[in-house]
Amino acid sequence: MSKPERNVIKFEDILARDGKCNVLFLNYDNEAFMNTGIQESGATPPHASTTTGPGGEKIPGKVGVKQDLVTPFAFYGTKSLFLATANPAYPADFMGKVADALKSNGSAFIQSIADCMRGWRHPAEDAVKISKLATDCGYWPLYTVRVKDGIPTFSYYRGLDIDKEKFVEYLKSMGRFRHLFKPQFLEKEIDELIYYTEQRNLKLKGLIEQFGAEKPIDFYQVNRRTLEPQQHLHPGHGLCPGCGAGMVLNQMATAATAVAGNNIIYVNNTSCSEVSTAKDFVTSWKVPWVHHLFESGATIAEGISTTYKILKSKGLFNGEVPYVIHIAGDGSTYDIGFQFLKAALIRTSSFVEMNEYLKQN
Ligand SMILES: Cc1ncc(C[n+]2csc(CCOP(=O)(O)OP(=O)(O)O)c2C)c(N)n1
Numbered sequence: 001m002s003k004p005e006r007n008v009i010k011f012e013d014i015l016a017r018d019g020k021c022n023v024l025f026l027n028y029d030n031e032a033f034m035n036t037g038i039q040e041s042g043a044t045p046p047h048a049s050t051t052t053g054p055g056g057e058k059i060p061g062k063v064g065v066k067q068d069l070v071t072p073f074a075f076y077g078t079k080s081l082f083l084a085t086a087n088p089a090y091p092a093d094f095m096g097k098v099a100d101a102l103k104s105n106g107s108a109f110i111q112s113i114a115d116c117m118r119g120w121r122h123p124a125e126d127a128v129k130i131s132k133l134a135t136d137c138g139y140w141p142l143y144t145v146r147v148k149d150g151i152p153t154f155s156y157y158r159g160l161d162i163d164k165e166k167f168v169e170y171l172k173s174m175g176r177f178r179h180l181f182k183p184q185f186l187e188k189e190i191d192e193l194i195y196y197t198e199q200r201n202l203k204l205k206g207l208i209e210q211f212g213a214e215k216p217i218d219f220y221q222v223n224r225r226t227l228e229p230q231q232h233l234h235p236g237h238g239l240c241p242g243c244g245a246g247m248v249l250n251q252m253a254t255a256a257t258a259v260a261g262n263n264i265i266y267v268n269n270t271s272c273s274e275v276s277t278a279k280d281f282v283t284s285w286k287v288p289w290v291h292h293l294f295e296s297g298a299t300i301a302e303g304i305s306t307t308y309k310i311l312k313s314k315g316l317f318n319g320e321v322p323y324v325i326h327i328a329g330d331g332s333t334y335d336i337g338f339q340f341l342k343a344a345l346i347r348t349s350s351f352v353e354m355n356e357y358l359k360q361n
Helices: 011-015 091-102 124-136 164-172 175-180 187-211 244-260 272-276 297-313 331-335 338-348 354-359
Strands: 006-010 024-029 080-086 107-113 142-148 151-158 212-221 264-269 289-292 323-328
Touching: 006 011, 011 091, 011 244, 024 091, 024 244, 024 338, 080 091, 091 107, 091 142, 091 212, 091 244, 107 124, 107 338, 124 164, 124 244, 151 187, 164 175, 164 187, 175 187, 187 212, 244 272, 244 323, 264 272, 264 297, 289 297, 297 323, 297 338, 331 338
Parallel strands: 006 212, 024 107, 024 323, 080 107, 151 212, 264 289, 264 323
Antiparallel strands: 080 142, 142 151
């Protein structure tokens, strides 16, 4: 079999594009409800210990699966949509995807892994090493789905194959899986966790085979020497040291600054990213930022984007319609808030032309 071809995507070529996203929905996935005390979510992996499903003598941590959120969105029937997984330990891929998403038509959903040293229980300085290992062992594959005219095209960057040795190293590096190794070696549970991940990756490989891009490997080329520092967040925040959400926010804002300048509005669901950038009535944000309820930020983000377009189409706003990014943790993405996100994502990826009708009135 011939080697799959690389699709080299240059950052400056993305910036030169005409496309414009309605809303980029960004989920940073730290795999539990972290700011309220490490409660289990739909994103928590099997057998991970949380405060609501602690690993002990009776139960081996979470009993259930880590739900796959990204690939199902490809099949809801949207017209135009950009979907991707990301990892801040791979910053060129991360920032390339944020820019690509913002410069694509329809809307976009990016799900990024976000290390949590408190919830995952490891030293802060291991955050990048552990995040990188997540992709390298096959736990957090990096892939992209581009839906055009209703048809999805799958491509990937890395992390589709399970490396069992690295997988075990990944698990052992975090206290949330310690009960799988001590006092007894829970082989069945470890095997089960690897098995579910492998099945997820097999499905993904099948989708790449069935709906693959001509050049299936996406390779984002970002010249970091020419990249300006982000302008959207003041330095300093109340996140924990080494917090993955902090890395996500920084890289997101760097790519978003390059695409949008300061013509951007952020909407944040209640979460670690929200509470720690909005302390004591002073926000860390230098651009407009809206905190909305735990579950409904996606609707607000959609409302803001659509309202600007309506005003523009009615001649009531003459400026450039702002970019809109919605930020949410996994609790408000997988669980409470899923229906709002799903509806907003589908609407903004399918009915962009709504404004054509509005113009007639
Ligand atoms: C309807 C509702 N239920 C519960 C809460 C309390 N609450 C606020 S944030 C949060 C957890 C957020 O978890 P996640 O979305 O994963 O973000 P993280 O804290 O991990 O950043 C909860 C349960 C709320 N604000 N509103």
